[in-house]
Amino acid sequence: MINKDALDTLQKCGIHPSIQRIAIMDYLLGHPTHPTVDEVYVALSKEIPTLSKTTVYNTLRLFAEHGAVLMLTIDEKKLCFDGVVTPHAHFMCKHCGRLFDVMLPADWEQIRPSGQGYRVDETHIYYKGICKDCDIKLNS
Amino acid sequence: MINKDALDTLQKCGIHPSIQRIAIMDYLLGHPTHPTVDEVYVALSKEIPTLSKTTVYNTLRLFAEHGAVLMLTIDEKKLCFDGVVTPHAHFMCKHCGRLFDVMLPADWEQIRPSGQGYRVDETHIYYKGICKDCDIKLNS
DNA sequence: ATTTGCATTGGAAACATTACAATTTTATAC
DNA sequence: GTATAAAATTGTAATGTTTCCAATGCAAAT
Helix, strand or coil, rough: CHHHHHHHHHHHCCCCCCHHHHHHHHHHHHHHCCCEEHHHHHHHCCCCCCCCCCHHHHHHHHHHHHCCCCCEEECCCCCCCCCCCCCEEEEEECCCCCCCEEEECCCCHCCCCCCCCCEEEEEEEEEEEEEHHHHHHCCC | CCHHHHHHHHHCCCCCCCCHHHHHHHHHHCCCCHHHHHHHHHHHHHHHHCCCHHHHHHHHHHHHHHCCCCCCCCCCCCCCCEECCCCEEEEECCCCCCCCEECCCCCCCCCCCCCCCCCCEEEEEEEEEHHHHHHHHHHH
């Protein structure tokens, strides 16, 4: 049952399930490539021909508001979504544009701005540079 | 001479100065509030009535490419610019939307993606939550 | 079966960003 | 200082993305 995880995630986050919502969550969980709204829309249009892009926008925003997905604003040209919500950081290759998940030391989330009265809900860490593949290509 | 710092910055970054470029850099240095393209444009239109928004776009992109300013993609609704390029982190208040500068944790440079062959050029750290002012307002 | 309240749809509108050709400004050479 | 070439700026048009909204569809509750 491929949709089981998707449904579980929605329920755990208090999001009312629907065909579209399950399909979108399922797509995110099955494609950990940080897709954009358009990528999700194009891919799912095949299974759900009536799917509206507005629904994808609404649904992904809803998911993000409920903490069911992460909204990534790393690349200024495109907004990406990540179905993996366990704490991790990202690396964006400035050459190929791909976005990678990276592990960080276990305690990095404890690092906080101190003494200014900020109530921190989310910590975001990302890096930009050149990935391994592109580094090899560029040096050959 | 208010424009001295702006001119110095441009020259240090190898950017050919012009009236518009100096004014835009001067504005960023004098307004550490992380303005958007539009805010810069509206503010500077008063002094330079012929200023084109295209110029503001081109100039800020040029600055960012030369490392003269930081492009901040923290808020998905708006792209902001920061004239302070010394390493620091940011805090965005989800209630009032303001963006604050915060000190980086002392050991931020230790926190790196390790062993995956990534060549890291930039490190970005930011937090989201509720700022002191809004926290007080919300609890009263 | 009817009502009520969300969710979805699709087209239109709003908005942000970029492309480009014309113009102006600045730099360089004479 | 003038002529020439190069670069920067401008304004409009084009593009692309995101949101709005009214109509429709669906599902749970009575």
